[in-house]
Amino acid sequence: MSSPILNAKTLPFCKGCGHDLIAKNVAKGIEKAGFAPLDIVLVTDIGCHGMIDGSFNTHTVHGIHGRSVALGAGVSLALAGSHKKVIAFIGDGGATIGLQHIIEAARMNIDMTIVIHNNMLYGMTGGQTSGLTPTGFRTTTARDGNPFAAHDICALTHIAGAAFSSRILGLGDYSDRLAEALLVKGCSVVEIMELCPSYGVKLNPKRKLSEIMESMGRREGAWRNDRPGFLYTGSPSSSDLTGKLPVVLMKHKGDLRSRYSIIITGSAGEGVQVAGSVLSRAALSSGYHVTQKGIYPVTVGVGFSTTEINIAPFKINYNGIQNPDAILVTSRDGLRHNLKRINRMKSGLLFIDSSLEMPETGADVTVRDFRAAGVRIAAFYSILSLVSATGIITFDAISEAITGLGLDDQVPFRRLVQMLNN
Amino acid sequence: MPSNGNSRMVITDGSRLIVEALARAGAEAFIGYPITPANLLYSYAAARIPIMLPAPDEITTVQWMAGLSAGGRLPVTATSFPGYALMIESVNMAFMMELPMVIILVQRLGPSTGTATCGAQGDLLLLRGQISGGQQVPVFCISDYHDCWKLSAEALRVATELRSPVVLLTSQESIMTRRNFDLSELGEIAPIKRKVYCGKEPFKPYDADNSLLPEFLPLGNEEHQVRLNASTHDKKGIVQHSTPEALDNTIRLDRKARHNIARYTFYEYDRQEDAERLVIAFDITAAAARDAVTQMRIEGDKVSLLIPKTLLPIPDEYYGIIHRYKTVVIAEENINAQYATILFGQKLPGSIRTMGCLGRMIRPDEIVNEARRS
Numbered sequence: 193m194s195s196p197i198l199n200a201k202t203l204p205f206c207k208g209c210g211h212d213l214i215a216k217n218v219a220k221g222i223e224k225a226g227f228a229p230l231d232i233v234l235v236t237d238i239g240c241h242g243m244i245d246g247s248f249n250t251h252t253v254h255g256i257h258g259r260s261v262a263l264g265a266g267v268s269l270a271l272a273g274s275h276k277k278v279i280a281f282i283g284d285g286g287a288t289i290g291l292q293h294i295i296e297a298a299r300m301n302i303d304m305t306i307v308i309h310n311n312m313l314y315g316m317t318g319g320q321t322s323g324l325t326p327t328g329f330r331t332t333t334a335r336d337g338n339p340f341a342a343h344d345i346c347a348l349t350h351i352a353g354a355a356f357s358s359r360i361l362g363l364g365d366y367s368d369r370l371a372e373a374l375l376v377k378g379c380s381v382v383e384i385m386e387l388c389p390s391y392g393v394k395l396n397p398k399r400k401l402s403e404i405m406e407s408m409g410r411r412e413g414a415w416r417n418d419r420p421g422f423l424y425t426g427s428p429s430s431s432d433l434t435g436k437l438p439v440v441l442m443k444h445k446g447d448l449r450s451r452y453s454i455i456i457t458g459s460a461g462e463g464v465q466v467a468g469s470v471l472s473r474a475a476l477s478s479g480y481h482v483t484q485k486g487i488y489p490v491t492v493g494v495g496f497s498t499t500e501i502n503i504a505p506f507k508i509n510y511n512g513i514q515n516p517d518a519i520l521v522t523s524r525d526g527l528r529h530n531l532k533r534i535n536r537m538k539s540g541l542l543f544i545d546s547s548l549e550m551p552e553t554g555a556d557v558t559v560r561d562f563r564a565a566g567v568r569i570a571a572f573y574s575i576l577s578l579v580s581a582t583g584i585i586t587f588d589a590i591s592e593a594i595t596g597l598g599l600d601d602q603v604p605f606r607r608l609v610q611m612l613n614n
Numbered sequence: 615m616p617s618n619g620n621s622r623m624v625i626t627d628g629s630r631l632i633v634e635a636l637a638r639a640g641a642e643a644f645i646g647y648p649i650t651p652a653n654l655l656y657s658y659a660a661a662r663i664p665i666m667l668p669a670p671d672e673i674t675t676v677q678w679m680a681g682l683s684a685g686g687r688l689p690v691t692a693t694s695f696p697g698y699a700l701m702i703e704s705v706n707m708a709f710m711m712e713l714p715m716v717i718i719l720v721q722r723l724g725p726s727t728g729t730a731t732c733g734a735q736g737d738l739l740l741l742r743g744q745i746s747g748g749q750q751v752p753v754f755c756i757s758d759y760h761d762c763w764k765l766s767a768e769a770l771r772v773a774t775e776l777r778s779p780v781v782l783l784t785s786q787e788s789i790m791t792r793r794n795f796d797l798s799e800l801g802e803i804a805p806i807k808r809k810v811y812c813g814k815e816p817f818k819p820y821d822a823d824n825s826l827l828p829e830f831l832p833l834g835n836e837e838h839q840v841r842l843n844a845s846t847h848d849k850k851g852i853v854q855h856s857t858p859e860a861l862d863n864t865i866r867l868d869r870k871a872r873h874n875i876a877r878y879t880f881y882e883y884d885r886q887e888d889a890e891r892l893v894i895a896f897d898i899t900a901a902a903a904r905d906a907v908t909q910m911r912i913e914g915d916k917v918s919l920l921i922p923k924t925l926l927p928i929p930d931e932y933y934g935i936i937h938r939y940k941t942v943v944i945a946e947e948n949i950n951a952q953y954a955t956i957l958f959g960q961k962l963p964g965s966i967r968t969m970g971c972l973g974r975m976i977r978p979d980e981i982v983n984e985a986r987r988s
Contacts, residue, residue, distance in 0.1 A: 229839070230834075230835070230836055230838075230839060233833045233834055235681075243853070245841065245843070245852065245853065246852045246853070249839065250839070251833045251834060251839055251840045251841070252839075252840075252841045252842070252851070253681075253684060253711075253833065253841075253842045253843070254841075254842070254843040254844060254845055254847075254851075254853060255677070255680075255707055255711075255844050256703055256704065256706075256707045256844050259673065259677045259704065259707075262673070262674045262677030262678060262681070263677045263678075263680055263681045263684075264681060265677075265678060265681060266677060266678035266679060266680055266681015266682045266683075266684070266685070267681040267682075267684055267685050267833055267834070268681070269643075269665070269667070269678065269681065269682055269685070269687075270681060270682045270683075270684070270685020270686060270687045270832070270833070270834075271685050271833070271834045274834060276834045292670060292671065292674070293674060293677070296670050296674065424665055424667070426665070426666060427664070428637075428661060428662050428663065428664060428666075429661045430661045430662050431662075432634065433630050433633060433634040433637075433658055433661065433662050434624070434626070434630065434631070434634050434797050434800075437624040437625075437626055437630075437797070438624065439622045439623060439624055439797075440623050440624065440625065440794075441623075442623070469625075469792075472625055472792065472794075473625060476623060476625060476794045481793075481794050482625065482793065482794050483791055483792065483793045483794075484625070484791070484792040484793075485787070485790070485791045485792070486790075487731070488731075489731075490650065490730055490731060508793070509758075509900075509901035509902070509904040509905045509978075510901045510902040510904075510905045510975070510977065510978050511787070511791050511793070511901065512902075512974070512975045512977060514977060514979075
């Protein structure tokens with residue numbers, strides 16, 4: 193059979209292989225559905241079915257085992273809004289490997305037709321059991337019959353939301369039913385039951401397709417979900433990510449001559465990172481270069497929260513802190529996280545909440561009830577203590593940074609200054 | 615700090631600059647999969663890239679990207695080792711099909727899951743050996759915010775011109791640490807103008823001229839049939855076992871990245887007259903190396919600095935530079951001198967000294983000490 197879609201009379205399959213009929217029915221179905229050859233992108237993968245590419249006059253893509261549906265979904269996304277149709281061929285072995293891709297295409301209702309060549313075993317690699325092998329069906333890896341039940345791919349895709357799922361007994365002319373699937377706007381799945389003459393027939397002599405289907409409790413049919421095919425409607429919320437960043441003006445002056453490294457450490461949810469951002473922004477507005485690194489466990493809402501800040505009158509390249517000039521500790525979590533560093537300090541400043549036990553350190557220690565201001569602003573209180581003690585940044589710069597970051601409602605700057613002065 | 619009337623000083627992380635640069639260069643789709651420490655890239659992409667889709671897994675990610683790319687869109691994703699490991703078969707597929715895409719690989723401490731929130735530079739040997747057959751995917755490496763901007767755009771350009779996946783390599787500290795930066799220092803990024811096949815003859819997707827670069831035509835076009843293939847194939851894209859034409863195509867795939875490397879050789883060479891020492895560092899370690907070299911020069915040592923940005927394939931220029939020095943210190947945040955091994959093999963020349971560490975950044979003073987020891 194030669195047609196506008198197929199360019200070969202003889203297809204590259206074993207005698208009696210159901211794949212041959214599938215290719216011819218798909219080609220006929222494409223014509224019946226009114227598609228021209230270049231309206232179709234045929235995506236195949238590994239397995240005997242994937243040898244068909246060269247015989248189709250459509251666009252063709254030959255991918256890797258089990259992934260034709262995901263690859264085809266990507267093509268469909270690229271061609272969205274056009275009249276093009278993506279057809280993904282996959283075997284039952286590929287469907288086992290790439291089951292997630294099929295379920296995902298069904299869930300998203302991606303506009304494509306998935307043709308599952310279900311001969312109930314991996315044919316190309318030697319007749320091994322797949323996830324679609326029926327119970328009792330003999331394969332080269334289950335000589336006494338497969339002990340497991342087969343996935344019901346139609347039920348799975350239907351319940352996942354595919355617009356159209358159908359099962360066909362792969363004998364004779366079933367091109368009308370393929371044309372029906374191809375005309376669906378959304379995800380259409382066609383499972384075609386067939387037998388592999390090289391392994392399936394030889395290992396299961398005298399068994400017929402209809403009888404095998406009956407033994408599985410499966411029947412031909414079509415199942416629909418009345419829902420529109422996926423069309424990407426998202427749009428970027430930003431046209432310039434850098435344009436969103438607040439520009440900081442150098443309105444203040446700092447007189448640091450060398451690098452100054454600060455660690456603020458406390459508990460998650462207690463404003464440590466935001467306080468670090470305030471200090472960083474105030475430092476920048478004072479003419480310093482600055483780096484800020486957040487450190488916290490992967491469970492961001494619990495445990496310690498630490499931020500490391502470097503301030504310098506020159507460009508900072510390396511941003512690690514070996515010998516901090518100041519450590520600000522507002523909670524037990526923070527103390528535990530930085531205890532060794534505090535112990536190692538031979539100079540510098542340690543600001544520590546009065547509720548905490550005093551660690552061994554060579555730093556000059558300031559004890560203050562940071563948490564008296566409220567746990568969520570303890571870290572802010574601590575940075576005010578630092579700038580008050582060192583003068584590296586002015587209160588005005590801190591105040592403006594709080595305002596600039598939109599934190600006036602959360603950080604009672606004046607009250608904290610009063611507390612500091614008392 | 616000095617400031618002029620045009621300066622736009624902000625505090626930002628590098629992830630933001632990378633995504634903005636890619637968007638301006640013409641990235642049309644970002645396929646997202648959440649993984650630390652690449653999450654900021656995903657978040658920014660969700661706000662900025664025209665098409666952003668969340669993939670259910672890393673294999674799907676690259677398969678969708680390949681489909682989008684084959685359909686004429688330029689896709690990007692970001693991941694870290696555990697995700698990249700799952701992507702590799704699909705990266706091989708995209709390499710074989712010759713589909714442009716950019717994968718941002720944010721290194722973290724391995725092996726396996728390792729420590730998600732700890733930086734590292736441990737994926738270089740993986741990247742060098744990721745293609746079955748030994749062919750090379752171009753790998754660019756970011757060393758500062760200017761690279762976040764320029765190199766990201768270049769990665770997309772080169773991916774498009776070479777019809778190849780390109781890896782944009784970075785690491786946790788490089789793109790998650792926030793720094794002050796003057797946005798006025800960033801140059802314009804022109805959108806990539808993509809050339810497509812315009813001939814009358816049937817399109818052969820793998821037919822290349824002396825540039826070894828085949829022309830591109832998207833799937834679904836009305837003019838010509840397009841056949842793409844991940845298996846050994848001829849110029850038309852038809853599966854072949856091992857015909858001379860198909861094997862020639864596989865050989866071309868091996869040569870095309872190196873043949874065109876002049877298009878994408880990026881490095882920073884800070885040469886000091888009469889220096890006999892050279893420090894080589896990249897990614898986050900480049901920051902420590904810059905400080906180390908500055909300190910050494912202040913203290914009277916003569917030393918040069920090479921920051922490779924095109925890590926793979928290796929530009930010949932690097933060997934030319936390295937051979938001018940009596941001693942060369944290669945610093946990288948791993949315990950097995952990965953880039954040094956890629957440069958010179960297991961048996962390093964006597965002039966090469968390597969240094970590394972695990973679970974933390976290499977410090978400038980460590981580089982200074984090693985350079986002075988040599």
